[in-house]
Amino acid sequence: MKKIELLAPAGDLEKLKIAIDYGADAVYFGGEMFSLRAGAGNLTLEEIREGVEYAHARGKKAYLTVNIYAHNEDIKPFEEYLNKIKDLDIDAFLVSDPGILLLLKEAIPQAELHLSTQANMTNFKAAEFWHHQGVKRIVLARELTFQEIHQLQRKLPEGMEMEAFVQGAMCISYSGRCLLSNYMIERDANRGQCAHPCRWKYSLVEEQRPNEYYPVEEDQRGTYILNSRDLCMIEYIPELIEAGLASAKIEGRMKSVFYVATIVSAYRKAIDAYYENPENYEFQEEWLQELKKVSHREFTTGFYFDKATNKDQDYQTSAYTRExxxxxxxxxxxxxxxxxxxxxxxxxxxxxxxxxxxxxxxxxxxxxxxxxxxxxxxxxxxxxxxxxxxxxxxxxxxxxxxxxxxx
The missing domain is CATH 2.40.30.10 (Translation factors)
Incomplete structure (x- = not known):
């Protein structure tokens, strides 16, 4: 049985090293441009080189995210960026924009391509299309259920892999395709600058009464109507593995080294325990308690078991629990x-x-x-x-x- 990969976020070089030391099989990170986490520390060219070498020396993999949706003005700078990184021994590139994918194939023909969740991969025909474009791995849209993932797995082109998020913040918009931030304060989420307006407090205003703010829910002065709970699937390691996932992905390039170490460590223990004895695997409550020791919102299983409902939202507050x-x-x-x-x-x-x-x-x-x-x-x-x-x-x-x- 090929072991599922534990894939961890690396917002900067320190987090990259911590993630690997604490048990990640692979890390994903952004350079100083062209990834969807402009607010993360991200890595310079020299840091990418050092990080890749650090990972490879320990038998781990390193993936670079270049998953913005590019505008015309981004094309030439991206071509110049590719010339600078093409000789780095990066294991795979995460992309969402077809133009970025095309430029990558031209500049680095041998590059392994992974399709970012930003591309909203939700069906087997889309997987077939991306396979024809040279994509080896698809990062599934967060909106898929286990039933849909099983159906997808049976129809995947030969050699294609699936990766899915198992832990971290969820987006109220379809796999991150949000326009609110750009519309409200001109910070484009699809170019790495999301201001997270889904976490803001909202009230209802009627057109003829512009200064009267009504609660969306009874007895509440304003509500966080767009505020999702955090995804947490550590209790369902067997289901994730049996669904045919090649990689279990942790969200959090903006999070701290403490967050990365704690989350990676807990999932490492759970995954290893499963492979040691699949038939008699038992979930340990202490793993979940470890996850609760980092800054987090209340947890949800997202769409994995069914379509999300109001129980997967937090209407009371957008604040984190920090115990x-x-x-x-x-x-x-x-x-x-x-x-x-x-x-x-x-x-x-x-x-x-x-x-x-x-x-x-x-x-x-x-x-x-x-x-x-x-x-x-x-x-x-x-x-x-x-x-x-x-x-x-x-x-x-x-x-x-x-x-x-x-x-």
Whole structure:
């Protein structure tokens, strides 16, 4: 049985490395232009080179997203960009625009092409069309049910693969094809600049009463009528694998390294547990609880089991649930002293209870009893961002482990 790929977001080079260290089989990232996450850190040409080499040295893959819908003014800059990246050993390119796909094939004939979810791939005839254009993998539209995915899998052209999102933010518009942001504040979602107006608060206004705002729902002054819950499919790993997916994709190039590490780690454990013993696989509630320790909205299974309903929306608030703070990233560890060198990410103080976790491990909890500055001087608290600290830890750690605390 070919193992399903765990595909993680990499908003910048640090997140790319963290995703791989915590168990991703592949990462997807954007360059400084032509991807749909203009607000992410994204990678320079040199960072792409370093990231690809980092992935390949560990037997992992690296995919570049160039999935904007290009305007005429984008064509020449994109051709110039292709000339700069054509010699990089990128494993695949995610595209949605046919013109971008054509330019890629001309500049890099050997390129492996993946069709972005932005292209709204919803049926087997569309898959056949994209197969004729040289696409090897299709990232399914989020609007497909398991039943539709099974039907699609049976009719796929030979050698074509399916990838689908399993975790992360959902879009109220059809697989991201939203015009609200462009219409309201001239930030084009299809060119990477979405302002997320689907998370804004709305009320109903009647034409003849322009200054009177009515609640859309009874007893609520305004409502988040477009606000989807976050997708979460960790409880359904067998169903995802049995549907024939080649890749399980995590959304979140705009999210933190803490988010990437936590989500990837939980899915890695669940996927590995399934393949170790498919017949007797049992979901572990602790995996879901781990996902809830990062910033998130309430969860939904989206369209996988049926068409989405009002239960898949959150009409009360667009705010995230943030029960834990990411407090530090381990940079080094001295086994002789039990001291970890930690880069601070949020304030922590002596006497607080912290949780520490790392790649392929379970977390452990301890009280923060010894906190020193970089020179070994005692501290009561560490309030300065990215301050280097020494912390006494109760169990061995390595670079890349993370510290968190409950708010």
């Amino acid at each position: 834990y703070s990411f407090t530090g990233l381990v940079k080094d560890y001295d086994a002789a002293t039990g001291l970890a060198l930690v880069e601070q990410r949020n304030k922590m103080s002596v006497g607080e209870e912290i949780e520490i976790f790392g790649p392929y491990t379970d977390f452990f909890t301890q009280t923060l009893e010894v906190l020193l500055d970089e020179d070994g001087q005692p501290l009561e608290s560490a309030p300065h961002p990215q301050q280097l600290l020494q912390i006494k830890v109760n169990q061995p750690v390595t670079a890349g482990f993370m510290l968190r605390k409950k708010r």
